[in-house]
Amino acid sequence: MRSVSEIVAPSSYWTLAASFGSNTNILEINLINLILVLGVLFYYGKGVLINFLENRKRTILNTISDAEERYKEATEKLKRARTRLQQAKVKAAEIRINQLTQMDREQRDLVDAADEDLRRLEDSKNYTIRFEKQRAIEQVRQQVSRLASERALESLNSRLDNELHLRMIDYHIGLLRAMENATD
Known part of the structure; x- marks a missing residue:
C-alpha cells in the first residue's frame, strides 16, 4: 500500500525537491506563499482595482455633483417660494385693508340709511299726527255745526208760530224782488 505522502506527492517530486532543498518550517513557507500570492494579485489585480476605484470615484463625484445641483435647485426654489410668500403676505394685507375699508364704508352707509x-x-309720523289732528278738528266742527243747527232749528221751531213764519217769508220775498229790480 502507498503512504499518504506518496499519494499527495509522488516520489519523483521528492527527488526534485531534494535537489532544490526542502524547507519544513510551515510559517516560513506560508509567509512566502502569501507574499507570492499577494504579488501575483497586485500585479494582475492592480488594473482591476484601479478601474474599480476610478469607477467608485466617478460615482461618488457624480453623486456629489448631483447633490450640489439639487441643493442649488432647492435653494432657488426656496428663494422663489419665499418671494411668493412675501407677495402673498402683501396681497393678504392689501385685501385685509380693503375689506376693513369696505366694512367701514358699508357700516357708514347702513347708519346713514x-x-x-x-x-x-x-316725518311720516308728524304728517299723520297733523292729518289726524285736522280730521279730529273737522269732525268736531261738523259735530258742533250739526248740534248748533239742531239747537237753532229747535229754538226756531219752539218760537216760530205761523204768523211769524209768514212774515219771514214775505220779508225774504221782498228782499229778492228788491235785488231783482236793482239788477235790471
Whole structure:
C-alpha cells in the first residue's frame, strides 16, 4: 500500500525537491506563499482595482455633483417660494385693508340709511299726527255745526208760530224782488 505522502506527492517530486532543498518550517513557507500570492494579485489585480476605484470615484463625484445641483435647485426654489410668500403676505394685507375699508364704508352707509329711514318715519309720523289732528278738528266742527243747527232749528221751531213764519217769508220775498229790480 502507498503512504499518504506518496499519494499527495509522488516520489519523483521528492527527488526534485531534494535537489532544490526542502524547507519544513510551515510559517516560513506560508509567509512566502502569501507574499507570492499577494504579488501575483497586485500585479494582475492592480488594473482591476484601479478601474474599480476610478469607477467608485466617478460615482461618488457624480453623486456629489448631483447633490450640489439639487441643493442649488432647492435653494432657488426656496428663494422663489419665499418671494411668493412675501407677495402673498402683501396681497393678504392689501385685501385685509380693503375689506376693513369696505366694512367701514358699508357700516357708514347702513347708519346713514337707518338715519334717513328714521327721519322719513319721523316725518311720516308728524304728517299723520297733523292729518289726524285736522280730521279730529273737522269732525268736531261738523259735530258742533250739526248740534248748533239742531239747537237753532229747535229754538226756531219752539218760537216760530205761523204768523211769524209768514212774515219771514214775505220779508225774504221782498228782499229778492228788491235785488231783482236793482239788477235790471
